[in-house]
Amino acid sequence: MDTPHPIVNGIHSSKKNGVHHFNGSGVESNGHGVEISKGRNGSNNDLNTYYMPDSYNNGTSPVTQSNGVFDHSKQDPETVIEISPNGRYAKLNTVLGKGAYKVVWKAIDRDEGYEVAWNCFQTTRAEYNELNQEIEILRQVRHPNIINFHYCWYKDAEFIFVTELMTSGTLREYIRKLSLPNPKIVKRWSRQILRGLIHLHSHNPPIIHRDIKCDNIFINGAHGEVKIGDMGTAKMKLGKKYTVIGTPEFMAPEMYEERGYNEKVDIYAFGMCLLEMVTGEYPYSECKNAAQIYKKVIQGIKPESLAKVQDEEILDLINNCLSPENERYTAEQIRAHPFFTVEPEVLLAAADETKTHLKLQVVFKEGTDNLSVKFDFKVEKDTAEEVVEEMIDEKVLPRKYQQFITHEINRILRDLNKSSKDDDSNDEISRHWNSQPGTPPFPNGISPHLPPHNSPGSFAPPLTLDRDNSPNSTSSGPATSESQRKTQTQEWQTEELDDILPVKDYPNETPIEDFVHEAAVATNRPEKAKEWTTKLKHQDIMTVGDLRDLLDEDWAGLGLTVFASRALKNALYGKSLRSPGIYPRSMGSSNANISGGEDNFV
Numbered sequence: 001m002d003t004p005h006p007i008v009n010g011i012h013s014s015k016k017n018g019v020h021h022f023n024g025s026g027v028e029s030n031g032h033g034v035e036i037s038k039g040r041n042g043s044n045n046d047l048n049t050y051y052m053p054d055s056y057n058n059g060t061s062p063v064t065q066s067n068g069v070f071d072h073s074k075q076d077p078e079t080v081i082e083i084s085p086n087g088r089y090a091k092l093n094t095v096l097g098k099g100a101y102k103v104v105w106k107a108i109d110r111d112e113g114y115e116v117a118w119n120c121f122q123t124t125r126a127e128y129n130e131l132n133q134e135i136e137i138l139r140q141v142r143h144p145n146i147i148n149f150h151y152c153w154y155k156d157a158e159f160i161f162v163t164e165l166m167t168s169g170t171l172r173e174y175i176r177k178l179s180l181p182n183p184k185i186v187k188r189w190s191r192q193i194l195r196g197l198i199h200l201h202s203h204n205p206p207i208i209h210r211d212i213k214c215d216n217i218f219i220n221g222a223h224g225e226v227k228i229g230d231m232g233t234a235k236m237k238l239g240k241k242y243t244v245i246g247t248p249e250f251m252a253p254e255m256y257e258e259r260g261y262n263e264k265v266d267i268y269a270f271g272m273c274l275l276e277m278v279t280g281e282y283p284y285s286e287c288k289n290a291a292q293i294y295k296k297v298i299q300g301i302k303p304e305s306l307a308k309v310q311d312e313e314i315l316d317l318i319n320n321c322l323s324p325e326n327e328r329y330t331a332e333q334i335r336a337h338p339f340f341t342v343e344p345e346v347l348l349a350a351a352d353e354t355k356t357h358l359k360l361q362v363v364f365k366e367g368t369d370n371l372s373v374k375f376d377f378k379v380e381k382d383t384a385e386e387v388v389e390e391m392i393d394e395k396v397l398p399r400k401y402q403q404f405i406t407h408e409i410n411r412i413l414r415d416l417n418k419s420s421k422d423d424d425s426n427d428e429i430s431r432h433w434n435s436q437p438g439t440p441p442f443p444n445g446i447s448p449h450l451p452p453h454n455s456p457g458s459f460a461p462p463l464t465l466d467r468d469n470s471p472n473s474t475s476s477g478p479a480t481s482e483s484q485r486k487t488q489t490q491e492w493q494t495e496e497l498d499d500i501l502p503v504k505d506y507p508n509e510t511p512i513e514d515f516v517h518e519a520a521v522a523t524n525r526p527e528k529a530k531e532w533t534t535k536l537k538h539q540d541i542m543t544v545g546d547l548r549d550l551l552d553e554d555w556a557g558l559g560l561t562v563f564a565s566r567a568l569k570n571a572l573y574g575k576s577l578r579s580p581g582i583y584p585r586s587m588g589s590s591n592a593n594i595s596g597g598e599d600n601f602v
């Protein structure tokens, strides 16, 4: 991995002591002042080499000093070595990390009792004073995806500020650890980064971070929280002329030019982060120095690692982020990109004793008002592919989730099968499962009663099955004969009445078109009313009474889809036939009669 190239144009006071200076023509030159290499480059992580100002040892500190150098290795890492001017924060003898510009120590918030980060940034008082306005803004930024800024002061050539502490390092370190994060993790991280950016950019005027990169995005591992850090470089968009500052690999072309730029530079940098997340490579690692990167960026030559991105959606997204400023999406538009859609959760809501008659539930978490669709699944007869296809045809499920939901159902089936096989005492269940057409062999799985976890496999293509039961064959799914299909439909019709919800009590003489219309509306399918009515009338069913006269087996011959039959039965029989147990929160509709929440199901 090539070394990242920090670039600083001396205009930005707070980073004057940086390693590299950039003169605007792509030529790199050494800066003056202290050089503390980034720990990530395998350099200065030796605690003994950091020289602390004498003033740190102000008599209250237990640190011993020898020739002006603190020998931290001899100190307990939990020793308090300095107290903040307000007395609230206690700096401990533990360096969390060193960057090109600052050293970050662990500290304790003595009021609240939690750990915080104590950041030391070498700068002059004049430069610190210039930062006042910016600091005031940072203080006001409060967002769960942005590292909190608590308190700051200036002392002995250092700007010191206390921030929220992040426990698990940077995104960059995580990417290396995971080798290649799976798409689900990339999405989860990216959503959080975008939320932070949306917040910054929504200020008036927008706050521009200007140094978004995976090193400046921090993680709390326990909860997978992701927060944007190093906010010291963010600056209000105040005019047309801005400081050139950032990291060349992540700097939009307009940042190199002296024409001014806006918050879209963060979007460009986010695109580079996304590229790093999905390829595991630092962008422009093919370049040897900042000048080479500069030339490529100015000529519009994108990083070579972009060619490794397979997923079309991600590629589209990254390309947009790297496009000219006026074509680049806003953070909010990116958040709305299909790549960031939150997949629904597919759950096993209930199963009968033999685990062959299941209630499955698809819970949408975004964009559909927490809609939940519950449906029955008969292991002996149904297949995930067919059931999902059917619900998509009926517009109960959106097509974009077809692969995902099918895959998740198959995963639940595999897990159930495994648990059945593990249960030696239950031969009956095993027999059911082993004779189930199209049931794949079972890898080790999770408990069938647990909701699906976020595994890399969640993005695998759906398991398709052929007649020979071999998984992943090229067939698009199990071939179901017409008679099988009818049988299945009939089963649904005769046995799924416990899900039924009433619309109202219909007198027998109610014209069938009126009744069907209400049922279709109640299931959010008003456009289907005519089609369903025509089918019923073809069978001489003109009133609700005629419909009530039908026997279960008659329903199968009406030519209605499973969904239509269920919708009509729900409207017709709901109240009297519903049994206690688990009920759907909705049946794929946002209509109050059907999906109005738990109250409707009691």
Ligand SMILES: Nc1ncnc2c1ncn2[C@@H]1O[C@H](COP(=O)(O)OP(=O)(O)OP(=O)(O)O)[C@@H](O)[C@H]1O
Pocket: 006, 039, 096, 097, 098, 099, 100, 101, 102, 103, 104, 117, 147, 163, 164, 165, 166, 167, 169, 170, 211, 215, 216, 218, 229, 230
């Ligand atoms: N809030 C924090 N919580 C925990 N560790 C932190 C925190 N902030 C920084 N660190 C650690 O300190 C290191 C140095 O911080 P940082 O990279 O922000 O310094 P910097 O000098 O501003 O670097 P640059 O601007 O070049 O990214 C980080 O790599 C990280 O390991």
